[in-house]
Amino acid sequence: MFAEVAFPISDFLTFTYKIPKDLVQDVQVGSRVKAPFGRRNAQGIVTQLKKTSSFKGTIKELSGLVDDLSIMTLELWKLIQWMSKYYVTPLGQVATAVLPKNLSTRYTPPKNWMVQPNPIANDADLELVKKRAPKQYDLYQEIWKAENPIKVASFKELASNPLSVCRGLEKRGLVTLFEETCFPDVTGFSFDPIHKKVDFNDHQKTAVHAITKSLDSKKYSPFLLHGVTGSGKTEIYIEAVRHCLAQDRTAIILLPEISLTPQIAGRFRAVFGDSIALWHSKLTQAQRSWTWKEICKGSFKVVIGARSAVFAPLKNLGFIVIDEEQESSFRQDSPAPRYHARDVALMRASYEGSTVVLSSATPSLESYYNYLHKKLTYLRLPERFGG
Structure with missing residues (x-):
């Protein structure tokens, strides 16, 4: 078996590789692979599988799969194929934008050595340590003061190699050493849950009914939600997402600014708990890697974030919101592909059979034009929520 592989280069060429026997069952169209490319091992995406190759020379083998x-x-x-054609960008570059090369499902969070004291059976043992190994004794005194297990690395001021000292204490039976997985804190950009009692007005009820009805149809349904500032659009998103999750489907909420993420994330977290993932440029590499892997595993049902969140690898996607769809921050100018997240969201929804809502107090000319030409269903919220 042979695979055609596209690399993130500014060329539309693909390259033929032989699939090793142990990977034949696992390599599929769309699989991310590692392969020898020039003098280096590069990451690419499989665009086609073939049983034979017309090339008569030596064909190199794939090195392995990126994801497990x-x-x-x-x-x-x-969607990747459409973006490549529409934005005139090589498949390899589009695939890298959709599935970033520094993210993989093989990511494992780092582990920290932890230490906790053991009950002392004989005070004489401790006196012996004080005489023969004063460094161990000093470290044990600090460990004993801690109420909970403490990170070994925190003792670097007391010892240049605290792990070695703690192992010495463990051999004497004075402490217990163990490894603890260090999960990244992904809640740093959201406020505390914001609870509200919601009573919809007539315009909101009409909008909610139209959106939930389209979700029930499980067909591509695009809406333009034109609501004045403060008209309660977020509450409509929440009601629609609640309906979507009840169907065992997933949702994406796109926001134009990172500064808007905490408030909306807090509101969503109050309703949906820990099934919410945040995705934006302020996340650390560890946070991005862990969040992306959990999205791939299906741990998160709702992704809230900036424009790149439109590519979140959610399965069974049912609902997409582009909040403040007129904002220019949804447009990527560099690097390629130079896409508009609003247009990509509409196309992804059409492929997924999803409901998509373009929401704004001041709709873009393009969206309003599409509404006038019957490409979008128009929903109006003329009153402030609670007003």
């Missing part, structure tokens, strides 16, 4: 889980869906692959 299947993350490419048929719908996401169609």
Whole structure:
């Protein structure tokens, strides 16, 4: 078996590689692979599988798979192909934008050595340590003061190699050493849960009914939600997402600014708990890697974030919101592909059979034009929520 592989280069060429026997069952169209490319091992994406190759020379083998889980869906692959044609960008570059090369399902969070004291059976043992190993004794005194297990690395001021000292204490039976997985804190950019009692007005009820009805149809349904500032659009999103999750489907909420993420994330977290993932440029590499892997595993059902969140590898996507869709921050100018997240969201929804809501107090000319030409269903919220 042979695979055609596209690399993130500014060329539309693909390159033929032989698939090793142990990978034949795992390599599929859309799989991310590692392969020898020139003098280096590069990451690319499989665009085609073939039983034979017309090339008569020596064909190199794939080095391996990037991911240990299947993350490419048929719908996401169609989106990559459409973006490549529409934005005139090589498949390899589009695939890298959709599935960043520094993220993988093989990511494992780092582990920290932890230490906790053991009950002392004989005070003489401790006196012996004080005489023969004063450094161990000093460290044990600090460990004993701690009420909970403490990170070994925190003792670097007392010892140049605290792990070695703690192992000495462990051999004497004075402490217990163990490794603890260090999960990244992904809640740093959201406020505390914001609870509200919601009573919809007539205009909101009409909008909610139209959106939930489209979700029930499980067909591509695009809406333009034109609501004045403070008209309660977020509450409509929440009601629609609640309906979407009840169907065992997932949702994406796109926001134009990171500064808006905390408030909306806090409101969503109050309703949906820990099934919410945040995705934006302020996340650390560890936070991004862990969040992306959990999205791939299906741990998160709702992704809230900036424009790149439109590519979140959610399965069974049912609902997409582009909040403040007129904002220019949804447009990526560099690097390629130079896409508009609003347009990409509409195309992804069409492939997924999802409901998509373009929301704004001042709709863009493009969206309003599409409404006038019957491409979008128009929903109006003329009154402030609670006013």
